Amino acid sequence: MERKFIQGNEACSEGALYAGCRFYAGYPITPSSEIMEVMSVRLPKVGGVFIQMEDEIASVCAIVGASLGGLKSMTATSGPGFSLMQEGIGFACMAEVPCVIVNVMRSGPSTGYPTGPSQADMMQVRWGTHGDHPMIALTPSTVQEILTETVRAFNLAETYRTPVVLLYDEVIGHMREAITLPKEGELEVVDRARPNCPPEEYRPYDISKGEIPPLAAYGEGYRFHVTGLYHGEDGFPTGNTKLIEEANKRLLSKVEKNREKIWKNEDFYLDDAEIGIFAYGVSARSAKFAVKELRKKGIKVGLLKPLTIWPFPDKAVREMAEKVDTIIVPEMNLGQISLEVERAAGGRCDVRGIYRVDTEPIHPQQIMDAILSREELTLPTELAERDMTDG
Amino acid sequence: MNEKETVKEVATKPPREKKKWNIVIYEELCKGCSICVDFCPTDVLTMKGDVVAVKALERCTGCQLCDLRCPDFAIQVFPE
Amino acid sequence: MSDRVELRFSGSGGQGMILAGIIMAEAAAIYDGKNAVQSQSYGPESRGGATRAEVIISTEEIDYPKATSIDAMLAMTQEACNKYHKDIKEGGILLIDADEVRDIPKGNFKVYSFPIIRYAMENLGKAIVANIMALGMITELTGVVSHQAIEKAVLARVPKAFLELNKKALHAGFEKAKELKPVEA
Amino acid sequence: MAGEAAVKVPYREKRPFDYSQYIRKGKLPHIWCAGCGHGIVLKSLLRAIHASGLSKDEICMVSGIGCSSRTPGYVDFNTLHTLHGRAIAYATGVKLAKPNLKVFVATGDGDALAIGGNHFIHACRRNIDMVILVYNNYIYGMTSGQASPTTPQGMVATTSRYGHIDPPFDTCEMAKAAGATFVARGTAYHCQELEKIFYEAIHHKGTAVIDILDSCPTYYGRLNKMKSASEMMLKVEKDGTVPVAQAAKLPPEKLEGKKLRGILYRAERPEYCEEYFKLIERVHG
Numbered sequence: 001m002e003r004k005f006i007q008g009n010e011a012c013s014e015g016a017l018y019a020g021c022r023f024y025a026g027y028p029i030t031p032s033s034e035i036m037e038v039m040s041v042r043l044p045k046v047g048g049v050f051i052q053m054e055d056e057i058a059s060v061c062a063i064v065g066a067s068l069g070g071l072k073s074m075t076a077t078s079g080p081g082f083s084l085m086q087e088g089i090g091f092a093c094m095a096e097v098p099c100v101i102v103n104v105m106r107s108g109p110s111t112g113y114p115t116g117p118s119q120a121d122m123m124q125v126r127w128g129t130h131g132d133h134p135m136i137a138l139t140p141s142t143v144q145e146i147l148t149e150t151v152r153a154f155n156l157a158e159t160y161r162t163p164v165v166l167l168y169d170e171v172i173g174h175m176r177e178a179i180t181l182p183k184e185g186e187l188e189v190v191d192r193a194r195p196n197c198p199p200e201e202y203r204p205y206d207i208s209k210g211e212i213p214p215l216a217a218y219g220e221g222y223r224f225h226v227t228g229l230y231h232g233e234d235g236f237p238t239g240n241t242k243l244i245e246e247a248n249k250r251l252l253s254k255v256e257k258n259r260e261k262i263w264k265n266e267d268f269y270l271d272d273a274e275i276g277i278f279a280y281g282v283s284a285r286s287a288k289f290a291v292k293e294l295r296k297k298g299i300k301v302g303l304l305k306p307l308t309i310w311p312f313p314d315k316a317v318r319e320m321a322e323k324v325d326t327i328i329v330p331e332m333n334l335g336q337i338s339l340e341v342e343r344a345a346g347g348r349c350d351v352r353g354i355y356r357v358d359t360e361p362i363h364p365q366q367i368m369d370a371i372l373s374r375e376e377l378t379l380p381t382e383l384a385e386r387d388m389t390d391g
Numbered sequence: 392m393n394e395k396e397t398v399k400e401v402a403t404k405p406p407r408e409k410k411k412w413n414i415v416i417y418e419e420l421c422k423g424c425s426i427c428v429d430f431c432p433t434d435v436l437t438m439k440g441d442v443v444a445v446k447a448l449e450r451c452t453g454c455q456l457c458d459l460r461c462p463d464f465a466i467q468v469f470p471e
Numbered sequence: 472m473s474d475r476v477e478l479r480f481s482g483s484g485g486q487g488m489i490l491a492g493i494i495m496a497e498a499a500a501i502y503d504g505k506n507a508v509q510s511q512s513y514g515p516e517s518r519g520g521a522t523r524a525e526v527i528i529s530t531e532e533i534d535y536p537k538a539t540s541i542d543a544m545l546a547m548t549q550e551a552c553n554k555y556h557k558d559i560k561e562g563g564i565l566l567i568d569a570d571e572v573r574d575i576p577k578g579n580f581k582v583y584s585f586p587i588i589r590y591a592m593e594n595l596g597k598a599i600v601a602n603i604m605a606l607g608m609i610t611e612l613t614g615v616v617s618h619q620a621i622e623k624a625v626l627a628r629v630p631k632a633f634l635e636l637n638k639k640a641l642h643a644g645f646e647k648a649k650e651l652k653p654v655e656a
Numbered sequence: 657m658a659g660e661a662a663v664k665v666p667y668r669e670k671r672p673f674d675y676s677q678y679i680r681k682g683k684l685p686h687i688w689c690a691g692c693g694h695g696i697v698l699k700s701l702l703r704a705i706h707a708s709g710l711s712k713d714e715i716c717m718v719s720g721i722g723c724s725s726r727t728p729g730y731v732d733f734n735t736l737h738t739l740h741g742r743a744i745a746y747a748t749g750v751k752l753a754k755p756n757l758k759v760f761v762a763t764g765d766g767d768a769l770a771i772g773g774n775h776f777i778h779a780c781r782r783n784i785d786m787v788i789l790v791y792n793n794y795i796y797g798m799t800s801g802q803a804s805p806t807t808p809q810g811m812v813a814t815t816s817r818y819g820h821i822d823p824p825f826d827t828c829e830m831a832k833a834a835g836a837t838f839v840a841r842g843t844a845y846h847c848q849e850l851e852k853i854f855y856e857a858i859h860h861k862g863t864a865v866i867d868i869l870d871s872c873p874t875y876y877g878r879l880n881k882m883k884s885a886s887e888m889m890l891k892v893e894k895d896g897t898v899p900v901a902q903a904a905k906l907p908p909e910k911l912e913g914k915k916l917r918g919i920l921y922r923a924e925r926p927e928y929c930e931e932y933f934k935l936i937e938r939v940h941g
Contacts, residue, residue, distance in 0.1 A: 005497045005507070023753060044936045049752045051932075054778040058745035061738065065718070065749025068736060069757075073749070091739055115512075175510040175536045176493060178500035218716050218734035219754040225680075225729060227737035236683075236729060237737075282536065289534035364535045420684055424691035424873070429886035455671045459847045462695030464684055467672040 002181040008173040009034035009076075011143045012102055012166065013042060015150025016074055018182060019189055021100070022048035023073040025062035027055050027081060030114045031170040032104035035076040056081035060088030063099045067092075068226060070217030072154055072191075076102035079121050080111065083128070089163050090129030091228045093251060096205070096215070098157035098192055100150070102166045104173040105281075105332075107359045116359025117170035119281055120333035125165050126310050132248060134255035136262055137165040137310040139280040143177035148187060149307060155190035156262060160254055161212050167309065169332060171282040171361050195222060205247075206233045211254050255311055264307040265316045269295060273302030275371060276324035276349075278317065278341050280306050282361045283330045289364035294371060301371060309337070314344040321345035328371065330354040330362045411471035412451040418442050420465035427457035427466055473531045476615045477538045480605075481523040481555045482547030487602035491545070492524025494606060494624045495616065499528040502620035508536040521551040528615055543613045545605050546572055547587070564612055566605065581653040583612060590647070591640060600640035603629070607644020608651075618645065678702045678712065683730045687723075691877075691885025693844030693870035693893075694724055694791055700847045701760075701789070702731070704854035716757045718747040720767040722798045723872075724791035727762035741772030744779045747786050755929045758858065759786040766796045769805040769825050780834035783862040784928035787854070788836075790827050790865065793872040801875030812879045831865035832921045838864035839921040844871065845893035846917065856919060862927045869893050869915070 006014070012035050016024075024039040036052070043050040049066070053059040056077050063073035077085060082103045092099055105121045107113040125137045136156050140149040150166055157164040193214040195202050204224045206213050213233075216222035229237040230244045238244065255262065269291055270276065279287035284305040294301045304320050306313045321327060327349055329338035338353035345351050354370050356362045414435070423441040432454060437446040443466060457466050478495060480488040492509045500507035511524040525538045540560035545567075546552035552565075552572045559565055561579040569586040576582075585608065591601040603625055610621045622641060629637045679702075688694045705715065715733040719725035721740035728735035734757065738746045743761045751759045761768075768776050768790045779786065795813055796802040803813035806824045813820060831839045838860040842850035850868065857864035871877060871888035882888045900918035903911055 003501060005493070005500050005509075023749065025749060044932075044939045047936055047940065049932060051748065051752060053745065053748075054774050057742060058748070058775050058778070061742040061745035062749035062752075064738075065736070065746035065751075066753040067749075069750045069753025071753045073753075087739055088742070171510060171536060175508055176496060177508050177533075178506070217754070218736075218750055219713065219757045221713050223712060223732055223734050225735045225737070227729070228739060229737070285534045285536060289539075292534070361535075361537060363537075364539060422685070422690035424885045426691060426886050426889070429884070430889075453671075458672050459699070460696055460845070461699075462688065462692055462844075463686070463690075464675055464679070464695065464699070469672060 003178055004181060005176055005178045006143060007034060007176050008143045008146045008168065009104065010038055011146040011179055012076065012150050012173075013038035014181060015147040016100070016154070017042055017046065018147070018187065019072065019151040019154035020191070021072045021074050021154060022046070023063060023066035023071040024048070024050045024075065025053050025059045025066070025073070026075045026077065027053055027059050029056070029078045029081045031106055031117075031173050032076045032078050032081075032102060034173075035102060035104075056084040057088060060085040060092070060099075060101065064088065064092050064095070064097045067097045067099050068218050070220070072098070072158065074100040074102065074154075076104065078104050078106045078114075079108045079118075079124070082121060082124060086124075086128040087130075090131060090133055092163040093129065093133040093135075094228050095226045096161040096213075096251075097163070097226070098161050098215070099163050100153045100157055100166060101163055102150075105167065105169045107357070113359045115170065117282060117361055118332045118357065118359070119169050119283065120336065120357070121167065122309065122331075122333065122336040125167055132252060134160075134162050134252050135165070135310045136160065136162060136255060136308070137167045138264075138307055139167050139309045140307065141168070141172055141281050141284045141305065143172075143175065144179040145307065146172065147179060147182070151187050151189065152264070155188060158190045158192040159212065160258065161192065161215055162255065165310075167281075169281045169361075199223065203233045204235045205231065207250065211250065211257070259311040260315075262308055262311060263313050263316070265313055266305045266307065267316075268303040268305065270302035270304060270320060270323070272300055273324050274300040275302070276320045276327045277301065277303045277367070278306070278320070278327055278329045278337070279303060279331070280309055280337070281332075283332060286362045286364045287330055287367055290367035290371070293364065293368055299371065312340050312344060317341055317344035318346065318348065321348035324349055326350040326352060326374070328352050328354060328367070330356075330367050332356050332362060410453060412448070412453045413469045413471050414445050414448060414451060414457070415467045415469060416443055416445070417465045420463045422463050422465070424462065426460050426462065430460055431457055473529055475527060475529040475531070475533070476543075476613065477541045478526040478528070478609065478613070478615065479523055479538055479541050479544040479555060479558070480526070480602075480609075481521065481545060481551035483551065484520060484522045486522075486547050487599070488522050488545075488547065489524040490628065491602045491606050492526050494603075494628050495609070495621070496526045496528070497627070498610075498616040498620040498624035499526075502623045503616050505530050506533050508533045510536050521548065521554045523551065523555050542615075543609055545609055547601070547605070548572070549574060552576060566608055566612060568601075575654060583608075583648070583651045584654050585647055585651060590643070595636065595640050595643060597636065600633075600637055603637045603640040604644040604647075607641040608648035609644075611645045611648035612651070673699075673703050673706070675699060675702055678705070678731055680730060680732045686730055687726055689797075689872075689874040691871065691873040691888075692723065692797070693793065693885075693889070694727070696844040696847050697789070697791060697850065697868050697870055698727055698730070700851040701854050704851045704858060707851075707855055708858045710758055710858065714756065714758055715760065716747070716750050716754070717760045717762060718743045718750060719762040720764075720772060722764040722767045722796070723793075724762050724764040724789075725767060741767055741770070742775060743767065744772060744775040744786070744788065748779065748782075748784055751784060751786060751929060752932065755933065761786055761788045763788065763790055764797075764804075765790060765792045765794065765806040765827070766804040769827065769830070773805070777830065777834035780831050780836035780863050780865065782928040783835055783837055783925050785861055785863070787857045787860075787864045788866070790867050791870050792827060792867050793870045793876060795872050795876040797872045797875055801879060811876075814875070814879070827865065827867035828916075828920050831863075831867075835863070835925070836865045836921075837862035837923045837925050838919070840865070840919045841867040841869065841897070841915060841917050843869040843889075843893035843897060843917065845889040846897075849917070853919060860922070861930075862925060869897065
């Protein structure tokens with residue numbers, strides 16, 4: 001077992017290479033650039049292709065092109081770049097092209113504070129592109145998890161023929177921890193289903209044999225057509241309203257139907273918890289610290305840490321909501337996921353947020369204080385009435 | 392190369408019996424832009440309503456310009 | 472709390488504070504078999520201005536990766552010292568460069584002062600190894616990692632041509648720290 | 657070796673040419689308006705492809721959004737119809753993943769030079785092997801007649817009703833300045849010459865840009881009082897251009913307002929994919 005002391009972003013590159021990523025296109029942006037720097041060194045050594053594109057739009061387009069050329073492909077960026085990529089992500093959803101996009105979140109909106117962490121792209125990731133579309137997004141919170149979740153991101157992208165976003169904050173991306181590099185075969189690596197029918201029979205969106213049709217690669221005898229327009233099972237544009245509605249619904253349902261397989265959570269002291277915390281990324285680390293401290297004081301607090309944030313872990317939240325009085329959602333934004341938790345909890349318990357948007361991670365003390373004096377907690381919907389000048 | 396050169400080329404071929412041509416019009420593809428009519432060097436074609444039609448096949452030299460400039464894959468000239 | 476130890480290395484960009492942090496964390500995580508997390512303020516500061524690297528070391532799982540109450544802090548500039556000393560815990564340690572930090576902050580912590588940069592320049596021949604010397608001093612003052620571990624970690628990180636120099640700097644740090652007494656408030 | 661539009665093509669295709677071998681079954685008629693030159697351009701391309709001997713499996717055609725960008729849907733190659741302006745970026749990914757593919761980009765003046773201008777110049781800079789066909793009809797046709805980056809000054813579009821004041825881009829000059837190693841201009845009117853330019857472009861290694869003057873009678877023609885497609889072809893494409901070889905012999909006043917036609921620039925420079933694969937060999941082990 002090889003133990004290495006590496007940065008989160010480096011672990012992301014390790015995970016990508018382990019998963020078989022052979023194409024990276026990207027554009028520099030803090031705090032994600034280390035991923036592309038490492039890929040630029042490592043990819044050619046394994047016969048893969050690295051290209052620095054002229055912008056993030058070009059980057060996401062290039063990875064989709066390369067994926068259609070048969071290579072597992074990825075790009076990495078941060079909020080501003082992710083905003084630019086949205087149209088391309090929508091295309092990948094629509095055309096059902098597997099790819100992985102890493103978003104290392106920094107403060108925003110706009111240029112914000114490039115080197116300060118945030119968790120403010122949670123909804124951008126879910127709903128950033130136009131139209132209804134599926135989304136799978138993973139939220140690791142340790143350097144080891146970045147590696148394993150990157151591998152899982154590729155696996156999910158390949159399994160469901162859809163873009164997958166790996167989403168973590170600057171703190172997780174830049175901190176260093178010792179990790180164990182997995183041996184070959186230790187982690188599952190999934191490759192996309194390829195067609196085995198004769199080329200003339202191939203229809204790139206034919207779901208008669210399963211809801212995720214096999215994907216051919218360009219240049220291998222299957223001369224298929226891909227478009228961002230609504231298309232029939234043959235890939236050609238269609239104006240047939242019935243086909244359009246079916247295609248729209250299938251895009252969502254192929255992920256939603258399989259969410260049990262896509263969900264991955266970790267829970268901590270939840271069994272007898274009276275107060276639950278729902279936290280991801282660096283906030284989950286702060287929360288875990290707080291849980292340990294509060295447990296020492298005899299306060300029954302537990303943590304639910306989602307590794308899959310989209311599709312949203314409704315079931316786990318609902319189960320937690322049935323057990324606890326209150327769910328606390330600490331996040332480095334002004335309540336993006338806490339509203340989602342509130343929705344999933346469905347009135348079974350109180351949901352309160354702890355928000356921080358000053359470019360510093362949420363301090364464990366902030367969570368502890370809030371739990372010890374519950375009145376400081378904010379209802380997600382009360383945000384507008386809050387004194388915003390109050391740190 | 393322009394149409395005149397093409398005509399010349401055909402015209403300077405060794406004297407032999409004048410070759411005959413058949414013009415095939417795919418009416419379902421013709422959008423009636425009349426480019427083929429306007430640029431036919433020997434005035435073989437005409438517009439009949441919204442589609443092209445042959446008016447003087449005997450003048451056809453087989454230069455193919457109608458085919459080459461048809462944007463709609465709607466006309467072709469075959470040797471008889 | 473557990474045996475969580477929090478260290479902060481601060482100075483100005485280019486003084487090697489982040490590298491010092493990484494080496495300390497590697498000494499703990501790779502060579503001493505503990506857990507360690509290294510993080511840094513990653514900002515415009517990294518190109519000058521006040522910069523900081525933080526290292527958390529524990530035998531247990533480390534959750535919050537940033538400092539909460541600091542066991543030991545190094546300050547190589549006045550600006551960094553002023554900006555970052557506030558989180559030092561009661562009874563903690565502040566090691567300052569004697570020439571750079573003239574205005575010594577007050578608090579319930581022990582302050583050790585030594586002209587690290589000057590010593591590195593005059594006795595080791597290169598100011599650039601001041602960070603490694605400081606690393607030796609912090610190791611000595613805290614005992615958070617073993618001498619062997621920190622030495623291995625230093626040697627694994629520095630360029631081959633400078634192995635001896637860095638080793639000398641590290642050991643000078645150990646030695647000088649042994650002689651240090653806290654500055655009287 | 658600039659100049660020399662009169663390229664020798666080592667074949668004489670039997671006429672009529674059988675386009676159906678390249679057109680996907682059931683896809684005609686295409687969506688282009690009556691008199692639109694895009695079909696002429698496509699046919700010229702198919703003849704050149706046939707002459708080059710490329711198999712259909714070896715070809716990938718990528719497009720963005722716009723009228724010209726519908727081209728890939730009709731042709732029986734590996735085809736990709738993408739986002740507005742981004743065809744070249746997608747094509748770059750495809751080409752690097754499958755370097756043996758001959759990649760064509762079908763794009764328009766708006767797609768390539770406005771929204772996609774950045775990708776256009778960077779592809780030229782890299783000299784990545786692809787043939788970029790800029791169907792240049794001076795207008796946004798798909799969105800019904802707005803001014804484009806090539807709309808000449810003084811002309812009318814639905815967004816320049818008082819006469820267009822923006823200076824236009826010269827596609828070829830820009831491609832050349834950005835580093836493209838094959839730069840040519842053809843027209844739909846000179847469709848056989850265009851076929852030869854395509855043939856040469858296909859055999860070129862590196863970024864080949866062809867500015868194809870082509871007409872949009874529906875919007876550009878109607879808005880600018882040109883009665884028919886044929887009139888546009890005569891005015892803009894025939895009388896508006898001069899073959900580059902002839903231009904050298906003409907006095908400046910005869911060249912005024914005319915565009916040069918033919919292969920305008922050709923150079924040899926390392927091609928991006930080849931360079932990258934050399935790099936892989938260098939660092940591989």
